[in-house]
Amino acid sequence: MCDSLELVPVAIVTINEQGKIVFANSKAAELFGYCSDELSGSSISLLLPELPLTEVQTRDGSFSSAEMSSPPIQQMLVAKRSDGVEFFSEVTTRQCRLDGISVRLVVVTDRSERYEMHRNRQELAHLTRISALGELAGSLAHELNQPLTAILSNAQAAQRFLESDPINLSEIRETLKDIVTDNCRASEIIRKIRALVRKGVVELQPVDVGSVVHDVALLVHSDAIVRGIRVVLDIADNLPMVRGDKVQLQQVVLNLLLNAFEAMHDCPADDRVVKVQASSEANGTVQIVVRDRGHGLTVDKLDKIFKPFFTSKPHGLGLGLSISRTILTAHGGRIWAENNTDQGASFYITLPWEHPAGLNRSC
Ligand code: ADP
Numbered sequence: 001m002c003d004s005l006e007l008v009p010v011a012i013v014t015i016n017e018q019g020k021i022v023f024a025n026s027k028a029a030e031l032f033g034y035c036s037d038e039l040s041g042s043s044i045s046l047l048l049p050e051l052p053l054t055e056v057q058t059r060d061g062s063f064s065s066a067e068m069s070s071p072p073i074q075q076m077l078v079a080k081r082s083d084g085v086e087f088f089s090e091v092t093t094r095q096c097r098l099d100g101i102s103v104r105l106v107v108v109t110d111r112s113e114r115y116e117m118h119r120n121r122q123e124l125a126h127l128t129r130i131s132a133l134g135e136l137a138g139s140l141a142h143e144l145n146q147p148l149t150a151i152l153s154n155a156q157a158a159q160r161f162l163e164s165d166p167i168n169l170s171e172i173r174e175t176l177k178d179i180v181t182d183n184c185r186a187s188e189i190i191r192k193i194r195a196l197v198r199k200g201v202v203e204l205q206p207v208d209v210g211s212v213v214h215d216v217a218l219l220v221h222s223d224a225i226v227r228g229i230r231v232v233l234d235i236a237d238n239l240p241m242v243r244g245d246k247v248q249l250q251q252v253v254l255n256l257l258l259n260a261f262e263a264m265h266d267c268p269a270d271d272r273v274v275k276v277q278a279s280s281e282a283n284g285t286v287q288i289v290v291r292d293r294g295h296g297l298t299v300d301k302l303d304k305i306f307k308p309f310f311t312s313k314p315h316g317l318g319l320g321l322s323i324s325r326t327i328l329t330a331h332g333g334r335i336w337a338e339n340n341t342d343q344g345a346s347f348y349i350t351l352p353w354e355h356p357a358g359l360n361r362s363c
Contacts, residue, residue, distance in 0.1 A: 014103040015044045019051075022103055031110060033082035044106065048091060050077045051106070079108060088115035121326065126199050128319050129251045132258055133196055139222035143189055147182035154179045192219055195247055196254070202330075206241040206354050207249060209278050209286045216253045217276070220261070227261055229272040236279045242286050242351040244331045249351075252327055252335070255320035256290040256347045262313065263294025263345065271343070285333070285350040293344040297337060305337065 005012050011028035015021055024039040032039075032047050044051055072094040079089040092107040133140075158175045161168055192215050217231055224231050242249075253276075260274045275291045297305065304310045306325045311318030321335075328335045333351040340346055 011108040013039070013044065013047065013106045013108065014098060015106060016101075016103060019044045021047075022101075028108065031081075031108060032079070046080070048077055048079055048089075048106070048108070051091065051093070076111065079110075087112045121323075122202070124319065125248065125251065125323050125327065128255070128317060128323050129196055129247075131317060132251070132254050132320070133193065133219075135258060136219060136223050139226050140189070140193065140219065142226070143219075143222040144186055147186040150182045151179050151186075154182070189218065196250060198247065202245045202248065204243055204245060207244045207246045208239065209242055209249070209288060209351065210235040210239050212246060212249045213253055213276055213278055213288065216250050216257060219254065220257050223258075223261065224274075227265075227272070228269055229261055229264060229274060231257070232273060232275045234275065234277045238280075239278060239286055240280055240353040242331070242333075243354040244351065245327075248327045249331070252324040252349065253288065253290070255324055256349075259320065259347075260290055260292035260294065260345075263292050263296075265294075267294060280353075281350070284353050286353065288349040288351075289346050291340065291344065291346040293340075296339045296343065296345045302337060302339075306335070 005014075005023065005025045008025065009027060011025065011031040013021055013024045013028050021039045021042050021044055024034075024036050026036055028047075029036040029039060039047075072092050074090060074092045077089055077091045078086050079091075080086050088111045090109045090111045092109075094105045096103065096105055098105075154175045158172055158179075161172045161175065196219075213233060213235060217233055220231065257274060257276070264272045264274070271293045273293055275289075277287075277289045277291070279287055281287050301312075306321050308322040309318040310322075325335050328349060328351070331351055333349060335347065335349050337345055337347050
């Protein structure tokens, strides 16, 4: 049987129940930089430090004894070459009998390229996020300046109240309350900026779409005022949670809002309205619609705008929508655009509910 494994053009290792390598074909030896003989008897943790040794993880996430026959399990693990260099690998394991002995078959495929691509994509997403925030820099400074100015004048007022005789304690209490509120507002904005600028791993967790929209609306608040645009939010109550990365979803909504603002640049003042709706749909998704009253999309653009590097803006990167589509696809959702019947365009996003319990909540 081992002879047959030699003929297979992929790296294969068999291990016993103690995790010791029984056999490694020459492809495996080559991939890891060893001689086949060197590997026999070594622990599999030498090659795959993260591979569970005595237990086999089943598809449903529970663990079963290695003795039991089990379906093949595929996982992405860090592998280690003889020179200590680590690489990303796809590892498929399966319990089987070879030459009458129960062993675990471990098939290893080098996936460094795919990992590199994944990292590049994340870097790019981060870059476009920074670029979107860069566009907002001026108005965000203004947004922060407002509470800071209010804090200063309230603090000065409190100083004056302290000097008056008799001291009006209730007025001082009110002033201090205003200072606390303004301070919270300023730190909330800073917190949101920091979250978006953060360069972290993607965190999948239950996300409240309503709060994603509110957070982004807070960030663009001043920019909208400067451009004379009204942002109207219509968020349904008790929206089911979705599962995703909050920062990435904020990035998508931020990009849609900034695009909508740009599209209304030449509109008469009364028309400058962007409506953001979030609702729960009967098909088990949460839908977000960003509707503007701008110049809309020509038929050929409807096709192209989600392609990388398509932009009609003099300083545009043309990456916002293509990255948004990648993000949505990774979340099991969709994004598309339609022209409104009267004026402007609408961008639709759908995201699956986190779990069927969402049904009860939305009902
Ligand atoms: P960028 O904003 O850097 O151009 P995007 O991928 O976000 O990159 O957008 C690509 C293009 O799609 C824009 O340049 C614009 O031509 C078009 N577009 C996006 N949103 C709208 C909108 N709301 N109305 C009209 N055209 C839009």
